[in-house]
Amino acid sequence: MIRVTPYWENLKVLQENREAPRASFIPYQDQATAATGKRGRSPYFQTLNGSWKFQYNASVKDTADGFYAVDTDVSGWDDLIVPSCWQTNGYDQLQYTNINYPVPCDPPFVPGENPAGLYVRDFQLRADWDGKEQYLVFEGVNACFYLWVNGAYVGYSQGSRIPAEFLVTSQLRPGRNRIAVMVLKWCDGTYLEDQDLWRYSGIYRDVYLLAREKAHIRDIFNRQELASDYSRAVLRSEVQTTGKLEVKAELRDKSGRSVASGSAVIDGQGVIELAVDAPELWNAENPYLYQLELQAGDEALRFRTGFREIRIQDGVFQVNGQPVKLKGVNRHDSHPTLGQTIPLNHMIKDLNLMKLHNVNTVRTSHYPNDPRFLELCDQYGFYVVDEADLECHGMSQAEVAEGTIHRLTDNAEWQPSFLDRMERMVERDKNHTCIVMWSLGNEAGYGENHKAMARWTRERDASRPVHYEGAAPINKGDTDTDCLDVESRMYATYGYMEEYGKDNTKTKPLFQCEYSHAMGNGPGDLMDYWNVIYKYPNLMGGCVWEWCDHGVKTETPDGRSYFAYGGDFGDQPNDGNFCIDGLVSPDRKPHTGLLELKKAIAPVLIEADDVAVGKLAVTNRYDFIDLSALAFSWRLEQEGQTVAQGALEGLDALGPQQTQAVAIPLDPSLFSPGGRRYLTVTVRTRQDTPWAEAGHEVTFEQFELPVGQAEATPAPAVLASAGFQLQAAENGHLLELTGFDFKYVFDLYDGTFVQLSKHGVNLLHGPVGFNIWRAPTDNDRNIRHAWQEDGFHRAGMKVYQAKWTTLDSGAVEIAVSYSLGGYSRSPILHGEAQWRVEGNGAIVLNTQVKVRENVPFLPRFGLQLIMPPGNEEVEYFGYGPHESYIDKRHSAKRGKYLFTVDEMFEDYIMPQENGSRYATEWAIVSSELGMGLRFDAPQAFSFNASHFTPQDLTEAAHSYELVRRKETIVQLDYKLSGIGSNSCGPELLESYRLSEKEFGFELRIQPIFKEDE
Template identity: 40%
Template sequence: MSFRTSTQYVEDVSPGSGALPPRAWYASSDAKALCLGGSWRFRLSDTADAEDDSFAAPGYDAGGWAQVSVPGHWVLQGHGSPVYTNHLYPFPVDPPRVPTENPTGDHLRLFDLPGDWPEDGGTVLRFDGVESCARVWLNGTDLGEFKGSRLPHEFAVGHLLKPGGNVLAVRVHQWSAGSYLEDQDQWWLPGIFRDVTLLHRPAGGVLDFFVHASYDHTTGAGTLRVDSDVDGRVTVPDLGIDVAAGEPVTVPVEPWSAETPRLYDGVLATGGERVPLRIGFRTVALSDGLIRVNGRPVLFKGVNRHEWHPERGRALDLATMREDVLLMKRHNINAVRTSHYPPHPAFLGLCDELGLWVIDECDLETHGFTEQGWRDNPVDDDRWTPALLDRAARMVERDKNHPSVVIWSLGNEAGTGRGLTAMAEWIHGRDPSRLLHYEGDPGCRDTDVYSRMYADHAEVERIGRRLDGGTHKRRQLPFVLCEFGHAMGNGPGGLADYQQLFEAHERLQGGFVWEWIDHGIAHPELGYAYGGDFGEELHDGNFVCDGLLFPDRRPSPGLTEYKKVIEPVGISGDGTDGTVRVTNKYDFADLSALAFSWTYEVEGEVVDSGTLTVPALAPGASADLGLPEPPPGAPAGEALWTVRAVLAADTPWAPKDHVVAWGQIPAAQRRTPYVAAAARPVARDGVITLGPGVFDARTGALRAVGDVGVCGLRLDVWRATTDNDDGAAWQSGLRYGLLWRKLGLHRMRHRLDAVEVSEDALTVRTRVAPAARETALSAVYRWTSDGDRLRLAVATVPEGDWTVPLPRLGIRFGLPAADRVEWFGGGPGEAYPDTKAASAVGRWRSTVEDMQTPYVRPQENGARIEVRWAELGGLRVEGDPAFWLTARRWTTEQLDAATHRTDLLSGGTVWVNLDHGQHGIGSQSCGPAPLPRYHLKAEPAEFSFVFSVSATPTVSATPNAG
């Protein structure tokens, strides 16, 4: 083999050579299989041509090579470094050519066959995922090469195997022509990252089969036909089915849906093999302009899911995949878009078993060509069409037997062109039983769904009302937001507002939040690393950390919010008539699987509880149910009913009593805290004493409340900007974080204008303004006391031309010590104006540490909403009106300056913010800014707090609701 031809396949636009045609994937049969994962010998070269092919020959001495784990990525195992870009190609754009500097990993695996391995020669070698281009040898014979990183490839190898000493050699190139098709907003991670398996194919065994299992909702019957490339019989014992392959049979069945994932176990038996079948009967159709499954419209409450593990990258094991599905189900998620490639096939088996709608997306994205106006885009270049069709076929053939897959997606952000049309035509011809999706085609020429990303609420409403224009075909199609609610850092905001639109307009069939998990890479010094932390010359920073899960799979507040927003049972009431309205928001299931209960709570403490009898409402139905009378002798104070819907029995995805939905209904209003101005301020020895308050006589600054020291109390308008505050560079709208910094709100200066002592009050007048600007806020602090408690009334008035909203408005101060925090208000987690649906009013306890939300890039976090009172550090605070509470062991400025969690070092002071208002969060890291109703306008404001020494210390740090 010449030097040139040894690597010319890397830049060949063809999908490869030598691989067998694609076929259906199944987990197991009674045929033999040998997993070739584990420790492999490994050698890394800087270029594709740095080494010859002699390593593939039997007898080659690789004893001096390193070792890597397969499945795995070599850059996560100490060999080279990962690279993150959102859409920029990290190499010169000159398709199909790639750089000479092309990291290339040679892999070697020696293996023996089990003693009972059949000798008939019918064995294939299967690769489920290799990034980005591989060439394979077995026992010195060149089997061929392939591209399509997230797709399976098989080679016939039975004639080459020996009982012992088999040598499997794989050369993997980081860059190839295939890389131009895989620009998918993720880490570039080369390696053999999915399973490598030796599969015996017995004589007469199944090569490929297609399960057709439809459901007629008008008759309740299912029709089954299993097409096989060899003769065989299909049996389904639970249905009494025993027919020849290819023969249809119709019987009464229970249909499959994401809510009721009924699977029937069957077997396809041929002369040489028994293949297990997991059959779900369901019919997907586009009818009357809507996506219908089993005759009913569906509402997707979905997420986009990249495959990710903070140590192993995209090399996921079955336990991690199951954890993902369980977390989705437990958070009311019913759908997943496999962005932007087919997942590990076992994941789809879990979706079948546990119940999730799936949009299965092809391994295709050419986003980087936007930098040159889509010039030379492979999707519109006929030379690349065979590769595109190969990718479509390998996805469809592998996954066609999964009932959870209801929609095929052509790919993502690849422009438009003849190649996509060819893919669409092939998929429709091969599998007309499913619909077709692609977001980047505004005319919907090649799709069955009108799909968009990050359309704002106003546009989504216009689309729902069919006022959006576009082509005639587009106007007739259902609408799906394939990406919305960008979950980067604190947020996303506005999810509840989107859901209200989805539920109000039939054409809007839901959406998929971007995305499931932060792609932080575990790092010994940084905690979790993101783009730029590995010295990449091009990177997109922490844009890769935009998930509803933190990298360690702990749910973020965004996931808790999403669970509440999309809960399948509506529980509501205004407290005026003693009733609660319960609404079934499922598409298919009634409410018979749920149990309902109520608690009556006063000041956050449970006073009484009981069960609520709710009929098994059909989907879409509602019932108004009476609540009991408040218990006699209940204490006075703010009271409410909390009604919960929980699982009545264990399910495969959650235990009995798992909370599915909840709602709160007011019963008695809050009493506003009152402090009579009875105490007189006393000035002596440089201090002013007013009730329990001690002030600096010169500045009027509060120094203590009783024996609790206080420092730095002042008006505060700044917050450490969130990713959504800062927005994305390409955003056309106002990016508030940048505007706030331009205005100088992060460097406000406080001028003391007057300290006034009257008969019953201490008044401090100040002006708060940024350097270099003439805009300001006048702030008047008026202190009064009844002798035991201290009241602060704050009045602010904006001065000058304020053209932007404020980040926050309130006071902040420092306490010398605080550990435990107790409060009555919203909780248990953080909430902001447009992320507060999941905040329940109760009596909550936490530590200062646990009040912090560990976003990978530090930013504003941890605020508790609608707090009536709080106790921490020996101090009790009551607010009028209720306030936002934040407490942390570092200043806002330190939080703002940090780039990783490890930059935040606890100091000796706990800094407390009591906020009258907060600006909304929005989704502008990629989506829309906060809706106007969530803007914190710079306008006159008045608010007050009552301070006193805590009567008793907080003794528990366990989060708890009364």
Template identity: 40%
Template sequence: MTETRKPAYLEDFAPSSGARAPRARFDGDAPALDLNGTWRFRMLPGAPAGTDGFERPDYDDSGWEGLPVPSHWQLHGHGAPAYTNVVYPFPVDPPHVPDENPTGDHRREFDLPEDWPEGAAALRFDGVDSCFRVWLNGTELGFSTGSRLAAEFDAGHLLRPGRNVLAVRVHQWSAASYLEDQDMWWLSGIFRDVTLTALPERGIGDVAVHASYDHEDGTGTLRVDVAGSAEALVSVPELGLVDAPAGVEHAVGPVEPWTAEEPRLYDAVVAAPGERARLRVGFRTVEVSGGLLRVNGRPLLLRGVNRHEWHPDHGRAVSRETMREDVLLMKRHNVNAVRTSHYPPHPDFLDLCDELGLWVVDECDLETHGFELVGWRGNPSDDPRWREAYLDRIARTVGRDRNHPSVVLWSLGNESGTGRNLEAMAAWVREHDPSRPVHYEGDRDSSYADVYSRMYPPHDEVDAIGRREEEATDDPGADAHRRGLPFVLCEYAHAMGAGPGGLEEYQELFTRHERLQGGFVWEWIDHGIRRREPDGAEWFAYGGDFGETVHDGNFVADGLLLPDRTPGPGLHAYKKTIEPVRVVPDPAAGTVGIANTWDFRDTSGLVLRWRAEEEGVPFAEGVLDMPVLGPGADADVPLPGMPEPPGGGEAWLTVSVHLGADQPWAPAGHELAWGQARLATGRHGAAGTAGAPGPVGTAAPAAGTEGALLRLGPGVLDTGTGALLSVGGLPVGTPAVDLWRAPTDNDQARHGVSVEVPWRAAGLDRITSRRLSAGRDGDAYVVRDRLAPAGADFGMLVAYRWTAEGGRLLLDVDAEAEGEWPCPLPRFGVRMDVPSSLGGVEWFGRGPGEAYRDVDQAARVGRFASSVDGLQTPYLRPQENGNRADVRWAVLRAEDGTGLRIDGDPVFGLSARRWDTAALDAARHPHELVPDGRIHLHLDLEHHGIGSASCGPGVLPAHRLAAGRHRLRLGFSPAAPTP
């Protein structure tokens, strides 16, 4: 029998061989060669022990394909992506890996510039997944693991004038894969930059910047340690520091401190005899004192997001332009912090955080979550054989990123249980960089962490933690230690599909309790992979779409951004929740309350605008005097006298805060915050309550049908069936009570408590109707039905009362639940259909975007216009979406100007689609939804809240929709022609 052989390093606990000690990336003037570009590539099904000589310079690779570097080979037609959240896609048998181990061989020829200096050089790989072995000109340099960590090899002794050949073998699976189970697509290859850099004699081998700030006297202390040259000098001309010796503390100042709100950077130069380097220095001091996480003496309130690196076409091979787009979007949506889940990002991202201003929790490239499914048996975190690999990962994280002032916490990793290796990592950090506290969520007692961190606790538990009264453990000493620490939610508010709900209630707790220092919404972007159908239809794939036998479906689509970086409704809600300035207009008092919620900056440079609108049409506006308020301060600003709305309609005052001048992250005029208050109720009100009901109308026989037609104002009903036939001659479907919605990801609750399961068990997706009666009741026509699902003894009695008044057809729906309902209702409203030509939508209510009762904070009252297609939110898995809240009136209009107007008494929720709820419920992807020739309207009284139960708490009690007494009143009329 022939023994199957594979390279020993694939199943080695050692993290690397031949790699140089980790060091920071810096902007030096030593010659460098960018080795990105098109490489020669071949795919092997396994990991052979031999190489067949592909590393030799004279190897003939003419039959190989071209592959861009950086990239993932699965996104270029070699193998397929696979997504899992927790489970390893291979047997849990550490350190062993499958024999079926896709392996990519890469070759790159490059010419060394004629002026390249002789001597040492470093070959740097910024990211290779998951294990790679490298040769230069036929000689092996070594191997390395740690996919999202930089690795360097000594290369100078092998370089030749002219042509050089670099060969790299990359394996999808290695022992290191057990440490990289990070809730993301399994993608392989050289996905970050490859660079060759000369190492001049007496140059800068490494540099470490220590720049602290004394908030009491406003001065800074600077020490720059330089490895490789004892003669290095440091200059910061702006501070008067010129040619000062490295390795020595220098008092400088006064200095302007670095904060995420005002990211002040100073240009510095480090000069060694053989090399000069440019640095950007930010002065700030991070500490945990008095039970709080503080920067420059002030407690932080983190309004953060978790960010995986992602691009829908390139995976984790993300360009600097895309990184900048992410940071700009974060800043423009009031986000002030990012946790680099669950690995250090590309170093360019941290440069942008330094420049534009974000607090960063820099997380080590570590997660062993799959061991939880086997009871944490064999978890590497407590196995001494893995100690070197754990320490190597944290050393490479800190070594690369320590010079970034944006980094305020080191995170040891994510969901890796607990154990001695994590303790050793924390000890290593404290020894080598005591200037930053340590974060780790997986140790519930926080015995080796400096902050107490949790994922997805419900609001009542967060409230108890804020009071330092969280549930006790068996160790009083551990309890006392933990309760003395600041609290951070490293993950909360799971942004999967519609939602997340509960954001404002969390933020209120953060404001109430100083111990609660904010948190990080999960997560920034949906990891959809762009696909195109032959007809050009574009969609985004998720787990299972590539034939994976083990996968976690669309759980990879849980971001505030859609994959193409379109902000989702959840991001708009989050922006409103975490506004840096609170605005509370009070027209009755003649003031607007302004509160500065920034931690460091005042409100100077901001502009305060007001605008009065009648039914969404502006009739007065102006600018208020913006007070200069320090952090945490508030004031009341006088409002001018408000004119009466010219038409006597419903009027609203909007007061908003804007940037007064261009900022690096947004232009002048960008809106930071807003608040609204009603000015006048106006003439708009009850549909059908403005006067006595009009006459019922006359009945006339309908030829060829049973019964008769009944005209009520602009409406025509069939008295034989009780059906509504038309409004103003427009054929429409009969409004019918609807209790069902296509469950959202948070309704389904893959990792929470599902409400979809009891909904379907109760049969709410298959309600049947039984007619009790239909006929005239005075001036009204009344239809009475009983709704109930098969097999159930509970139901709902519904009365539809039709009348006419003032040129409108009025509908009063009165429903009452009977029996014991086992669950809340998904919704209460009516559904009806109208011709597909009515594709334009205008409404007066809240908008412009989607809103549900616990995710409605970003929706302001106004007049808005869209199309039926534009009302949809294309979540990667189709689900309930697109509701517009508190609509007073809405008009659906055809291109010729004809249409249907719907009035609320006083308001209703509006959604309109070109497919029905059953199709929405059945579809797996948006491109599978096919228009069926009608527009399906939902006119809702209420919805059950959204919550965050896809991975977190469910809907708060205030937002649950219990079955009970429900009354919805609407008016229908032909739409007035457009001007």
């Protein structure tokens, strides 16, 4: 017996009876209805979304023969909502894998145990559709499917994220009908769909029927031609019909006024040209859309279209002749409970959040998104890099041999599969103004098949550049990249970008399609990237990886909700929490990394000219609009208290990329002597927009004023009672220090304080200790191995000697010689510490440290204190209101803040270092009654207060595993190494590392009762 190769493993069969791809649109009965954009109001549209009968089979071989017959009893089957992913409904295996294929790498073959989902839907066909052509449209089915209507076989299709349309007129009948679909989890297309995501299956996008006249507009391509000075535009609509048809066209502006009209009798192929003088141009800042109305017989079609030109001139990416920076993010279709089935309002929420944070570009990683998403991008104003559903990253893991990533693109048998994915995407999306580049896919090697995709795309649509990062030299593929219009890179270093920017011989702009990996507490290098991008015209920007965490909302057995990641469902292979790498959480709560991005790509730059006299320079970084939509205000503060404020006028007319000098009235008499003084300029929206209310903060800038004494506020004067001397006495290995209103105990054996109290109130829970460990961030995932190899995570203090003396001033000084290290390794560092206890109760620490030469940079160095329960109030002067680090602080403002300990915490799905405040001047941790400890240092320090120790955070794999301590853990760090983006990006910059081999740290600790001082 000769085995017949099934379609799902046959490279020669990508479809059967599927209609040729076309532009996405819905016919209506009139223009008024078409203008609503509500397709359900069209008499020619019938949704098949809803409850279907469903049967899951672990293997296609288990499916019952003839299940698709009209008389098959499916009443006992399950009910499943379509669209949906079957894994989110309890069927099959939830699985997250990044690079590795979920099947043995044996293209084009997939496992014989290929899961199959059987779908059946009975429905009534509208009576008024008799005599019309009837089409069945599936907008997304993963991974391939067979279709039957009323028991008759209709066809087959694969390609998970692109529509499949079938002519079903001959199979449908008046009244009751049955559709049956068999969806397979895997097919040969699985080798081209190895994206970094949860592997979902099923009919996950909309399904509907369309009724069309016998002669109707089958497809349309709305091309644009603009005069060199943009004074005139021509909309050239290339219309394809199924028969002879008179087509009338009218173009209306935003107000509904007709600006051009025309008509033509078209039989198969034809063109209608509409000319517009002085057109309003579309761009992301002013997304002006015209309405193209087409009338053909009884059908009305409506297209939103914007006039814009994409061009690369002298290596610079331009929109409408203006150099533009793409300030983007990579976005997956991802929902925490629905998987890849994305509701319209969820898309809108994403775009609103992007607008709120100054994002202007979306890369549809790594496949065409839901077509409604592109409609929204047209309207909201986003530049879109539309990416083909093509990634075969797993080829690089299948064999330990160089070049395996290119195996499929170098194979001519796979070329039809490659081309099919590009052609169907371009045809579907070609009329969307927002699309500024076509992408040939992602991480799929580079060879002849990709070049064929690029050639076809250029021939079909020469108006947009073609992008593909897989052709970068690092991938060692085909070196002929003439078919590509931009140089695309992933995670290129700042140094590489600087070199590229300086190179005047480069004829293509550089696009970082992925950069600044936003995993967990990160990224920490956004401003570094954008300082370089702004500097050079041929650096066109990039897209942060990525927009959202892909956590799956689930519950523990005892009902605690959390976001799961790879491996949480027993899935193999899996890539753990590598899917938790977004700027927002799965439920779209912004991480602090998104605030950093917002600041780095802000459309207004405010710089100091002569800040001492209030002179500033304001630059409009918009590309097309002035600043009339924004309001500027200023505020003067001293030690966190506002002393003056006002509005900054005269900037409304400042044009794109222009700079204007402004002056803030600075009156020295407003300030009292000493103390930190800051000028903050804030930029807000003047009016409501679709994504923000009036008053939304677009950006800000803050300047320290060099007026008066630029020093931290001195600690409050806490005086001992006249005549009372500090008493010191040894009690075994404990040194007891007694003052007028305080008592301290220092353990001479362990070299640290073990008790601090004031007025009998205990302020310490356990011994004070030096600490170098932090719970590794996701961006520490590489360096943490070196840290752990040297025992950083288990470093304890060894005391060599501790001795004390009473100074002439009456203060007591304790000298401690110590080291920090872990078992099996040499000490990481040695230190000498002097603890001085003064008569007023102040404790001054001065430690000198020498770090072993052959250890990696330290995560941190500082002091850790544990304060008793009840110390919940945190007040400090430093960066806020959210967490900040040496390389992740630009979105924070200097000032005085008051929080609870819980409010200091940033809840990352994978617990890690969080909540630190960089460059703190002073901090107080106390009870609500103000009884606590104050911390000061001559130099600003990093500060954190938490209910979790670094060890707690290190050991927990999910936030629900954290057990909140009642005590408050205080970290006071000389320095804390930066965040970076090394989970996928470059190594942390040297300037952000605690790599000093010798340093000193001074800190002052003062028990206080705030209300009395």
